[in-house]
Amino acid sequence: MDFFILMILHLFDCKKPPEAPWAPMTRITHKEKTPMQASHNTTLLELPVTGFLRFKDVQRFIPVSSSTWWKGVREGIYPQPVRLSTRTTAWRAEDIHKLINRLSNQASNQGRQ
Structure with a gap:
């Protein structure tokens, strides 16, 4: 690929899937969560009694x-x-x-x- 295209892909965090180089570029929308983030975003399993x-x-x-x-x-x-x-x-x-x-x-x- 051209150097400028690689720079644009890098700047906008875009990638082309390696198995389909002709496919349109996709934006990376999520990143791996750290254990601290995962524990912070836990779902509310029980309805609290008060609060x-x-x-x-x-x-x-x-x-x-x-x-x-x-x-x-x-x-x-x-x-x-x-x-x-x-x-x-x-x-x-x-x-x-x-x-x-x-x-x-x-x-x-x-x-x-």
């Missing part, structure tokens, strides 16, 4: 889109958020527990009918 949850944490237990969630908050279906700062919104873990129990009860009652 605050951000929307992404709530979404792991109640898988709805953000627009559906906010519509449900406005209509009173989902709990009201707590403003922790001007740009930070969270929900009480206790409220999310109550919501999950209520939704479970509704689902079991509908199944019996």
